[in-house]
Amino acid sequence: MVSRAMRARYAQAVLGFLTYVSDADFSVHRISQLCEVASSWVEFLYADGQRKGLASDGLAGLQYFLPQCQGRLKLAWKLVKVWQRVEPPMRVLPLSPLLVLGMAGLAAGLGLPDIAAGLLICFDGILRSGELYQLRVADVTFYASRASLRLGLTKAGKRTGQEEMVVVNSRIAISWLRRACAHRSDDELLIRRGPDFFRKCFKLFVAEFGLSDANINVYSLRRGGATWDFMAYQSMERTLLRGRWASTSSARVYLQDAVATIAHLKLLPWQTALANRDFLVDTACVGRRNQNKVHLHRQPYDRKLAFQAAYGAEARFEKRPVPVWATQTSDFFDGAETQSVGVLQY
Incomplete structure (x- = not known):
């Protein structure tokens, strides 16, 4: 078809x-x-x-x-x-969990829970960008410690005529997904302002980490999610099932190449510190006067003003108490060995 x-x-x-x-x-x-x-x-x-x-x-x-x-x-x-x-293809770099958490922290600090949730579930659920953009509030079902996403007829599902679904395991992703879906009608898209706005936010977050020149786009979330899922569980079958690839042979080549390219995305100390800071401070939404101030290359940078100037977003910073989960360990891979966010190194 x-x-x-x-x-x-x-x-x-x-x-x-x-x-x-x-x-x-x-x-x-x-x-x-x-x-x-x-x-x-x-x-x-x-x-x-x-x-x-x-x-x-x-x-x-x-x-x-x-x-x-x-x-x-x-x-x-x-x-x-x-x-x-x-002329081999220029494949995008896979994102690391730490970088995704930092980007989600930026979105949280800007008062954009749907963008934060989109980043996290796209990584943890190994979603294609089109699947994320078409996701509606009614497609999300919450359980005690999991969430399922109904994806409908996806790229592979159209060939078989069967709707597909994926399970979100990350507690952090589920927490922000609950916030993004709260007090909204079932027929609303999860990403409120649509795909263009999500891509613009993603581009801004990549720029804040000084990675604009790297080969990174929204598809890096899916590639990174598949790569780190495979590295965490060492199970090709599990990753292929969660990624919902139609061709097993091509998916194996895809994963092997992605694992080999991880070395190309090594964060500098200031980037690692920024990712940790954005996750622990912005995701927790601590009410501090200077929480929208960060320093890139030793130059003061006002994230809120830059965001509004570039994309006209109605961004605002909210003062909320620190959630309990924000002080716990980061467990993108439930059941795998976890480390404190402050000491993650990739």
Whole structure:
């Protein structure tokens, strides 16, 4: 089943292919001639510095809109595979639990419990970004020490026709998820202001930790959650089940590569201290006059004013008592050995 967004991508790529055919004055009268022209187009895209995804979308689009050419574009697909080998993908870096906790602390300090909850459950539940954005309050069910998220027909679920769900184990994530869902109607989206606002917040938090130049985006939450789940339990089957991958073989390669890239995200001492401070102070929402002041690279930085100036958010700092769980250990991986947040090193 091809989604509407994927059909739009196919149509745009095929339009680019047809434009190339017209500009190059190619004449295609038979399906057998299409492979040669498509191969020439792939070579043109490579030489022109275009992204290889455009070539894949174009060939897949031709097969979608013109089913007669399925299995007849072998040379063109072979060129795409060669392109993929010589130009491997730039995979995003996986986030560590400490960094996610620090980012959630920033969101909490800004009075954004839904953003804090979104960061935490996306990491702990190994959610895709689209699954998080579509999550509604009614999809969340709380139990004594767990919470379940009904994801509906996800990327893999559409192939099987079965709705999927995931269990959130982290006590910290569940606590903020309760706050995000409190006093809200069932049909409301968990992320109040939508995907764009969540991405803007994420970008701001990454910048505050001085990681804007790193290859990090919202998908780093899912990649980091899968990586640290595997490292905590040493169970590939458990992680694959929680991550809900359709292909076991590709997921194994994905995890092995993610574990190997952890070394590329080593936090400096000031970043580690900031993450600890933001989690222990902002997540606990301690009422201090200077709680919105942090120092990055020895320069004073007003988080609230910068956030409002950049994104026009109605951010506010709330004075609330320190919850009991904020003084306890951080247990993203329930049942695994835990350490005090103040001494976590990644």
